[in-house]
Amino acid sequence: MFSLLYDLAPSWTSAAILSTFFICLAIAGSILPGKVVPGAILSDGTRLHYRCNGFLSLLLLVGLLGVGVWMNYVSPTEISERGLELLSATFIFSFLVTMILYAAGCKSRNQGSSLKPHFTGNFIYDWWFGIQLNPQFMSIDMKYIFLCKSWNVRMAAYQSFHSSKKYPRCQLEPINDPLPAILCGNLLYILDYFFYEEYMTSTWDIIAERLGFMLVFGDLVWIPFTFSIQAEGILGHNNMLPMSCLGEIFGWWLLRNKVDLTTAAIIANCFVFLVGYRVFRGANKQKHVFKKNPKALIWGEPPKVVGGKLLASGYWGIARHCNYLGDFLLALSFSLPCGISSVLLSHISSYSASMEGKKR
Secondary structure, three states: OHHHHHHHOOOHHHHHHHHHHHHHHHHHHHHOOOEEEEOOOOOOOOOOEEEEOHHHHHHHHHHHHHHHHHOOOOOOOHHHHOHHHHHHHHHHHHHHHHHHHHHHHHHOOOOOOOOOOOOOOOHHHHHHHOOOOOOEEOOEEHHHHHHHHHHHHHHHHHHHHHHHHHHHHOOOOOOOOHHHHHHHHHHHHHHHHHHOHHHHHHOHHHHOOOOOHHHHHHHHHHHHHHOOHHHHHHHHHOOOOOOOHHHHHOOHHHHOOOOOOOHHHHHHHHHHHHHHHHHHHHHHHHHHHHHHOOOOOEOOEOOOEEOOOEEOOOHHHHOOOHHHHHHHHHHHHHHHHHOOOOHHHHHHHHHHHHHHHOOO
16 A cells, blocks of 8 residues: 555656646647637637647657657656656646636636536536636637647657657567557557547537536546556566556556467457547548538438437448447557457456547
């Protein structure tokens, strides 16, 4: 227990890393060029506009990390070695941010749709789900930064540092080494997200959900850390990282035994990834196109609509949430390289995917 508490205790270094990341991300999102996309029309007739420059922000922050490593300001294994510290620091940050959002919302007198506070009288409910639709800090849309940029950039950084933790100490291993497969899959997932960043502006989270602890915790803590479990665990196979008590709680102990992939396993996993990507991206694209133009053709035919708003053509005519299925298969393809025995890990990643899919 004491060892667990010691590993979880955030240090000033972890707090500085987290603060620096969010400051750089906020500045990059504000000043870098990008396509400006109009959001949905709100109930008062207004609409917000979003600058889609996530990919440039990613390049800038990764570039700054590279410069920091080259100048010996940052260790290439810093994040991997401080994973538990960053986990607890990010959780504390999420809690504090949502308390500040609640307090600021209570004092708001703005009657616009994006900033008007909505109260139910239940503090826990309002804190959990939020009371403002698009709270801002220094003209920065907090929800768009957290939901659309923060988790992906951090995932890319985590995966980069995981690979730096392993490969500077040994040569690239044969093709049956599962870590490259996981890193490449995550990289493609992140790049695809930023290529289609515009699609996020038409999602339910952006349009209708208020910013509370549920969304903040999900995007700052749950997604980036659970999607990185596989890489952490594989590094643990080779004793590159200490497997702490918390790691065992999360099921990382399932990955203690080294996994060598066969050719058949590699082909099967690639197939799962490609099918998942096709369904995931196709379903989300159809939904976005339909919201922007309800008369646009779906698979070459006029769309079928239920109740005037619900798309029932294409992937959405096959199942109500085909995008969830695609995200599930993608997460499964990230977990399978760890070995078929890692059932708990697959469950965690798949559940994470189901939460992430709700934003698409």
